Amino acid sequence: MISSSSPTQPKDLVVEVPESSAAEVAAAFEAARTAQKAWASGPAAARATALAAAADAVAGAADELAELAVREVGKPLGEAKGEVARSVAILRYYAQQVFDPIGAVHEPSAQGLLFTRRRPLGVAGLITPWNFPLAIPLWKAAPALAFGNAVVLKPAPEATACALRLAELVAPCLPDGLLAVVPGDADAGQAVVAAADVVSFTGSVAAGNAVAVAATKRGVAVQAEMGGQNPAIVLPDADLDAAARQVAAAAFGFAGQKCTATKRVVVVGDAEVAADFRGRLVAAAEAMVVGDPAEADVTVGPVIDEAARDRVVATAEDAVRSGGRVLTGGSAPDRDGWFVAPTLVEGVPADHTLACDEVFGPICLLQAAADLDEAIALANAVPHGLAAAVYTRDLATSLDAAQRLEAGLVKVNAPTSGVDFYLPFGGEKASSIGAREQGKAAQEFYTTTHTITVAPA
Ligand code: NAD
Secondary structure (H helix, E strand, O other): EEEEEEEOOOEEEEEEEOOOOHHHHHHHHHHHHHHHHHHHHOOHHHHHHHHHHHHHHHOHHHHHHHHHHHHOOOOOHHHHHHHHHHHHHHHHHHHHHOOOOOOOEEEEOOEEEEHHHHEEEEEEEEEEOOOOOOOHHHHHHHHHOOOOEEEEEEEOOHHHHHHHHHHHHHHOOOOOOOOOOOOOOOOHHHHHHHHEEEEEEEHHHHHHHHHHHHHHHHHHHEEEOOOEEEEEEEEEOOOOOHHHHHHHHHHHHHHHHHOOOEEEEEEEHHHHHHHHHHHHHHHHHHHHHHHHOOOOOOOOOOOOHHHHHHHHHHHHHHHHHHOOEEEEEOOOOOOEEEEEOOOEOOOOOOHHHHHHHHHHOOOOEEEEEEHHHHHHHHHHHHOOEEEEEEOOOHHHHHHHHHHHOOOOEEEEEEOOOOOOOOOOOOOOEEEEEEOOOOOOOOHHEEEEEEEEEEEOO
16 A cells, blocks of 8 residues: 555545555556547647646645645645746646747758657656645656657556546546556656656656666666755855755754755854854754744754654764754754754764765755855765755855856755746766756656658659
8 A cells, every 4th residue: 555644644544455466556657648649640730728727726726735735745735835836837838838839940951851740759657756846747747748749657656646636637638548646656767667658757866867777778768867965055145044044944944854845054154253253054954943834934843754753863963973052943843744943053074964965855964165166165065966045245256156066956046946937957976877857858768769861752
């Protein structure tokens, strides 16, 4: 069985469904393959109408979906509402993109007319994490469908109810069999990779690497968006109060469980600057409201499960054993649910987990650098390269930093977290494999190019 329970009230069982067997996954692909042929050969306007209807269906259930995300994954209500609004926007955006050109006409050769045309790949296998239980499935499914593919979605077990409810709303707007959800864990994910014509994965680095290897062995296109260890660099000329508030929100909002959450803060300057910013950041962290994510003013809900909570607390304890200091947080409040106080640490060795790996929870490392060069070296000294932020009032410094930071997303005077759905999204180094997601990049990923030569008869 696949089940999820609320991280806020662990006795609250949200859903329990049978796990999809390999045969059931294969049957979903077979039905999708049949539906895809008619979908791809039908008019683009029909696809636009269907995706717009899906957007309306999701918008019509906005409150219910937001409440379900709050209950199932502990997302604070304000963020959950934002995720639903973004989901609607994604569907509307791709409903229009079906009308984009799908190729180009080139100068004729000696043989004759030359043009390219993009065609769908078939059935897209989508494997998604639990932390954006609505938007991530849709930012993969909407472009896949828009450009003529069918979709089989394998959601994270922890977000099964969100995925099933989303499919109940969206699937009736589409031809039968075109979109299916197969609940399950890694085994069902592997069955999806074994059957798909194109694979889009989001999740941890280890699972993404395994998925990419398996898909590549089959010769199918794959993209994997994975974890981050995202730095924010704060220069002394920045608006330090605004920087502290934004860094705290990016590090601890939704209990630090975003791939783009700030995991390290590098403060540039002497000991006085470092002490000043440390004080502001601790105050901003302590001002975050921890509690029931259904309450409107709460910004830090629980982490997803007991193991995640224990990992954050153990990492803070290990930081102290390694010579570091916990500046705030570091413990789990004595209450129901998997809560951890926003935790800020400094002074750990360069090879400590907090300086190198993603700890998916509300824990962040404060580091110091003498100048921008040292700050950028620290920022880049991790295997990941998803998002980075730099806070400064100086335009030349911000452009220089943006050029040198090894991250797919660079923000200036803005938090590492938060992305616009119509721009390419993805990371560098260990954070990503394959093409960018979202925006115009998606058309290329979910289609293949045919080069056509037409000579006179
Ligand atoms: P996870 O890797 O544990 O699981 C992700 C999905 O992969 C789930 O559906 C899971 O069942 C499936 N899976 C796991 N092993 C598999 C395998 N061997 N073969 C096929 N499928 C497999 O990740 P999670 O805990 O659900 O999500 C948290 C992680 O996701 C964090 O590392 C976070 O940074 C990352 N994330 C990245 C992005 C991004 O766009 N870069 C966005 C959100 C989350």
